[in-house]
Amino acid sequence: MTTASSEDVDVLDARRAAIRAAPAGSVVVVDETALLERSVVAAHAGEALRAGRTAWRALPGDVALVAGAAGDDEAAVRRLVAGWAGEDGTTVARRGREVLRDDLGAAVRPPVWSLVAAHRRAGHRVVLTGHAPRPVLEAVADEIGADDLVATEVEVRDGVLTGEVAGPVLLDGRGEAKAAAVAAALGGAPAFVYAGPCHGALLAAGGQPLAVTSGSGHECGDHPVLTVPTRGGALADVVDVGRTAAFYGALLGAASTAATVGLARRSRRQMVDLTCSVAGDLGLALAGIxxxxxxxxxxxxxxxxxxxxxxxxxxxxxxxxxxxxxxxxxxxxxxxxxxxxxxxxxxxxxxxxxxxxxxxxxxxxxxxxxxxxxxxxxxxxxxxxxxxxxxxxxxxxxxxxxxxxxxxxxxxxxxxxxxxxxxxxxxxxxxxxxxxxxxxxxxxxxxxxxxxxxxxxxxxxxxxxxxxxxxxx
CATH class of the missing domain: 3.40.1130.10 (Glycerol-3-phosphate (1)-acyltransferase)
Incomplete structure (x- = not known):
């Protein structure tokens, strides 16, 4: 697994020091593009495809979105919201928690998570923002312990979603829509901002911006950058398959050897203990852990x-x-x-x-x-x-x-x-x-x-x- 570079360790150390120095009550804005390496909209579009709820008109766009052939845009957000027409908010919120559990949880960037936790310990007010619709982004906000959420709003009548967006979709080239929505919600500039490198306007809206990315080649102006290596998807490469095969081979080998010793000594306990010792040591070593x-x-x-x-x-x-x-x-x-x-x-x-x-x-x-x-x-x-x-x-x-x-x-x-x-x-x-x-x-x-x-x-x-x-x- 790729580890953080010394430059990124320095960035994290400097940010932690700044967090400790900031007074309680300081406002922190965390954008979904900094916290997650995967799109919330794409994750929910994928869930709808698997569940068979996607309208036929939305199929081409959502398939391209889930496959990675297309990125989030305003149309993708509106397609997702349109699919909720006639559903109650509780159902959509429950689905948001399930997608977080089964999919998006693996997309959380641990260094950003740790920084958010440090802000909470310092008594700071954490605000999550994102272009994803509120009903599904709320699950993420709850998970990180955010105090407030600024997201794309949806229209609700008598507790039922109409399938329409209420207000602007908070998605544009440089994060201007998010910056404007955050300013309106907070009534002032936040002390800290975390966002993806393409969100220059949002990064510029705070006193101590930090651009978060999974790769190089992004223009972030004068903003400091934290590069977080990607965890990768559920599909493994050849090296990972080899590591896993070696681990299970060691496990089987240890169990076989231990069984022989245990039978010779007529001790199930010795057989189990030997399996644990050998399989734990050898298996993890062969897996590169x-x-x-x-x-x-x-x-x-x-x-x-x-x-x-x-x-x-x-x-x-x-x-x-x-x-x-x-x-x-x-x-x-x-x-x-x-x-x-x-x-x-x-x-x-x-x-x-x-x-x-x-x-x-x-x-x-x-x-x-x-x-x-x-x-x-x-x-x-x-x-x-x-x-x-x-x-x-x-x-x-x-x-x-x-x-x-x-x-x-x-x-x-x-x-x-x-x-x-x-x-x-x-x-x-x-x-x-x-x-x-x-x-x-x-x-x-x-x-x-x-x-x-x-x-x-x-x-x-x-x-x-x-x-x-x-x-x-």
């Missing part, structure tokens, strides 16, 4: 324990295998039992499969995990978010892991994973080379926890994750 760990001593200092980790990528599982080596089991959603190869390995390792929609079944499934912690000295690894996050934003924590730690009377150790999505994003099936950074936080004593105080403990642990994820340089 390096792992840098801070606080590695906490992986061993308080076992048995409950390890909790943030979940963003399928690579999290082999990453935990490498980090924890052995002596642990896990909890997974019920559907994971049917995943080829992984499902069989999970069953062999004694993973508890939980039906998230069945509270009684979930409690029954977790009982063996509690016994292993309390009686057999095993540790447990669990993602309290319950599922992979579609963006760098940390999801809501469920209480299961906390109940287990409380019942078993063992410490909890947070494992904060950075950059896993950059080597294998949600929905992608192949691995990319790169470096995953991990922070293992000090063990948390649970001896004073009680059922009555559990909500506060959940909030406290989640806040530790947020502080590390958003505060990391």
């Amino acid at each position: 390096d792992v840098e760990v801070r606080g590695a001593e906490h992986l061993w200092s308080s076992r048995p324990c409950v390890f909790v980790f943030n979940h963003q990528s399928k690579v999290d599982v082999p990453l935990l295998m490498k980090l924890l080596r052995g002596g642990f089991t896990g909890v997974a959603k019920a559907e994971a039992a049917s995943i080829p190869l992984w499902g069989a390995m999970f069953k062999l390792a004694g993973v508890a499969f939980v039906d998230r929609g069945n509270t009684r079944q979930a409690k029954e499934a977790l009982e063996p995990a509690v016994r292993k912690l309390r009686d057999e000295g095993w540790s447990l690894a669990i993602a309290p978010e319950g599922t992979r996050s579609p963006t760098p934003r940390l999801g809501r924590f469920k209480k299961g892991a906390f109940h287990i730690a409380l019942q078993a009377g063992v410490p909890m150790v947070p494992i904060v994973i950075h950059d896993a999505g950059e080597v294998m994003w949600r929905g992608h099936q192949t691995l990319r080379g790169g470096t995953v950074h991990v922070d293992v936080l000090p063990p948390i004593d649970t001896s004073t926890w009680s059922a009555d105080t559990l909500d506060q403990h959940v909030a406290d642990v989640r806040e530790q994750f947020v502080a590390v994820l958003e505060g990391a340089p």
